[in-house]
Amino acid sequence: MNLIVERERGLLELEKRIAELRAANAQQSLDLSPEIRALEEKYSQIQREIFGSMTPWQKVHMARHPNRPTAADYIAEFAQFDELHGDRHFRDDHAIVGGFAKLGERSVMAIAQQRGRDTKENLRRNFGMPSPEGYRKVQRLAHLASHLGLPIVTFVDTKGADPGIGSEERAQSEAIAACLYEFTVARVPIVATVIGEGGSGGALAMSIADRIIMLEHSYYSVASPEGCAAILWSDASKAEEAATRLKLTAQDLLQFGIADEIVPEPTGGAHRDPAGTISRVLKNIGDALDELASLPAAQLKEARYQKYRRIGAWQNERLEVVKTGP
Amino acid sequence: MPDWLPRRRAKNEQAEDAATWSKCPKCSEVLYRRDLAANLWVCPRCGHHFRMSAVDRINITVDGDFKEIGGDVLPGDPLEWVDKKKYATKLAGDREKSQLSEAVICGTGKIGGFETAIGVMDFHFRGGTMGTVVGERISMLLERAREFHLPCVIFTASGGARMEEGMLALMQLAKTTAAVARFREDGNFFVTVLTDPTTGGVSASFAFQADVIAAEPKAMIGFAGRRVIEQTIRQKLPDQFQTAEFLLEKGHIDMVVPRTDLKATLTRLLDYAAAGHRARTAAS
Numbered sequence: 288m289n290l291i292v293e294r295e296r297g298l299l300e301l302e303k304r305i306a307e308l309r310a311a312n313a314q315q316s317l318d319l320s321p322e323i324r325a326l327e328e329k330y331s332q333i334q335r336e337i338f339g340s341m342t343p344w345q346k347v348h349m350a351r352h353p354n355r356p357t358a359a360d361y362i363a364e365f366a367q368f369d370e371l372h373g374d375r376h377f378r379d380d381h382a383i384v385g386g387f388a389k390l391g392e393r394s395v396m397a398i399a400q401q402r403g404r405d406t407k408e409n410l411r412r413n414f415g416m417p418s419p420e421g422y423r424k425v426q427r428l429a430h431l432a433s434h435l436g437l438p439i440v441t442f443v444d445t446k447g448a449d450p451g452i453g454s455e456e457r458a459q460s461e462a463i464a465a466c467l468y469e470f471t472v473a474r475v476p477i478v479a480t481v482i483g484e485g486g487s488g489g490a491l492a493m494s495i496a497d498r499i500i501m502l503e504h505s506y507y508s509v510a511s512p513e514g515c516a517a518i519l520w521s522d523a524s525k526a527e528e529a530a531t532r533l534k535l536t537a538q539d540l541l542q543f544g545i546a547d548e549i550v551p552e553p554t555g556g557a558h559r560d561p562a563g564t565i566s567r568v569l570k571n572i573g574d575a576l577d578e579l580a581s582l583p584a585a586q587l588k589e590a591r592y593q594k595y596r597r598i599g600a601w602q603n604e605r606l607e608v609v610k611t612g613p
Numbered sequence: 614m615p616d617w618l619p620r621r622r623a624k625n626e627q628a629e630d631a632a633t634w635s636k637c638p639k640c641s642e643v644l645y646r647r648d649l650a651a652n653l654w655v656c657p658r659c660g661h662h663f664r665m666s667a668v669d670r671i672n673i674t675v676d677g678d679f680k681e682i683g684g685d686v687l688p689g690d691p692l693e694w695v696d697k698k699k700y701a702t703k704l705a706g707d708r709e710k711s712q713l714s715e716a717v718i719c720g721t722g723k724i725g726g727f728e729t730a731i732g733v734m735d736f737h738f739r740g741g742t743m744g745t746v747v748g749e750r751i752s753m754l755l756e757r758a759r760e761f762h763l764p765c766v767i768f769t770a771s772g773g774a775r776m777e778e779g780m781l782a783l784m785q786l787a788k789t790t791a792a793v794a795r796f797r798e799d800g801n802f803f804v805t806v807l808t809d810p811t812t813g814g815v816s817a818s819f820a821f822q823a824d825v826i827a828a829e830p831k832a833m834i835g836f837a838g839r840r841v842i843e844q845t846i847r848q849k850l851p852d853q854f855q856t857a858e859f860l861l862e863k864g865h866i867d868m869v870v871p872r873t874d875l876k877a878t879l880t881r882l883l884d885y886a887a888a889g890h891r892a893r894t895a896a897s
């Protein structure tokens with residue numbers, strides 16, 4: 288059960304009560320405004336309690352909220368979208384959606400991880416967990432974008448790459464490794480946005496980028512909290528502890544210098560105002576593309592190289608400190 | 614029954630005895646470690662390839678001198694990780710146990726006469742997991758190889774990305790990929806030898822970005838761990854699944870090479886690449 292769904296249930300009931308009282312107030316001569324005010328106060332108090340300072344584990348649940356806008360909701364707000372299908376080898380993976388798109392006036396290649404919005408769609412989209420053919424589609428579209436000189440815009444939202452038998456038989460490792468490679472050598476600007484879950488190598492495969500944007504309550508982690516708990520402690524029920532230790536929130540990643548910017552969400556999460564959230568995200572993507580557009584390809588690639596080259600190189604400095612000790 | 618056997622089976626076995634004898638995990642044959650070493654840590658009875666230490670691997674692969682690169686890059690604790698133990702304590706324990714400072718040794722040396730940049734991962738240090746130091750050392754190795762136009766051979770052995778370094782560990786997939794791409798774009802030759810086990814973040818990055826991918830017999834290679842897949846599909850997987858032989862049949866790797874043939878095979882590969890390099894240099 289989703290923690291946020293559970294916790295916001297009381298709020299939604301209050302919201303309904305307030306609306307009812309307001310309607311009644313308008314019709315009756317009886318003045319209900321004190322009751323309304325009291326309820327509104329209670330409402331904001333609960334809202335502060337729930338969303339004022341969310342724990343990492345609550346943020347993971349917010350990222351997984353069933354009503355949270357998915358990649359399709361973002362792509363729908365592009366001025367134009369022409370979907371391209373398939374990996375040219377095996378099949379069309381519906382966990383990946385991609386194609387030519389217009390973001391305002393700009394022509395781009397949009398590539399996204401797409402989870403389902405209900406059980407039926409989730410089965411079709413494998414809960415947003417791409418298979419090797421999905422990553423080969425990503426690779427193909429990224430290559431095409433680089434070939435044509437179109438910037439790449441990705442939306443990341445996956446628990447991780449599919450861990451099934453078929454995926455192993457069709458070389459999931461190679462498919463992800465090849466995506467990483469393609470994004471590394473791309474001669475065009477890449478802007479990646481983590482809109483929900485950023486699970487492990489399966490998310491990284493679409494987010495080697497010149498600019499990484501994260502939604503306020505999205506997460507990005509070396510493994511899903513459940514996966515980490517299973518790996519380290521053979522106990523998936525310790526996921527909450529893993530979520531705390533992994534430093535996986537957007538705010539943590541901004542500190543590490545992995546995320547470049549955070550797009551704020553309305554109180555209660557992106558699903559409380561999808562249109563507003565989406566338009567803010569698209570504006571930030573557009574701004575990032577405008578900045579990157581002026582860089583020549585060689586400079587862009589060099590900056591991208593240095594950006595990743597620096598991550599985790601700080602031990603050298605610390606070692607110097609240790610060396611100068613007694 | 615040999616007279617040392619009861620002592621071996623006793624709970625308080627002496628350290629030097631444990632160091633002298635090893636039991637084959639496959640066929641249960643008890644082997645004198647000196648014989649095992651002479652046979653390149655391959656069971657003479659059943660051919661099982663024991664997991665090797667990085668130092669032993671270098672000794673059986675490199676002709677003479679080996680000049681280490683990045684040995685002074687040491688792990689920190691960027692997440693200040695604590696579970697049952699502190700990450701720092703886990704690192705200290707592995708350092709003690711494996712006599713290594715991290716899960717990979719990188720450097721340059723000759724293989725069959727060819728000067729080569731060589732990286733060797735070691736499963737005995739944090740399960741060969743890739744954290745910031747492994748990523749940094751591999752990147753330094755590839756940068757050195759690129760600078761001197763050396764071919765690069767990396768022996769992988771890894772359970773994937775290191776959880777205790779969180780996203781900084783995951784970013785090492787990106788960093789090593791960038792180093793591989795730069796190295797290869799200059800026309801250099803990259804070989805990986807996948808040893809038991811090679812999974813997760815290492816298999817999904819530089820292990821599968823090589824020009825030639827070899828594997829040792831029966832090595833376990835895959836993206837998701839066996840346990841994860843079995844939990845997902847709720848059934849046992851066949852023994853053959855995710856072995857080197859399975860990957861060869863599916864077309865994911867170039868060759869499965871027994872350890873006893875490995876150095877000769879690598880030497881031949883390096884020779885082909887050197888011939889190509891000579892021809893290109895002459896033509897330009």
Ligand SMILES: [Zn+2]
Pocket residue numbers: 637638639640641642656657658659660661
């Ligand atoms: Zn044996």
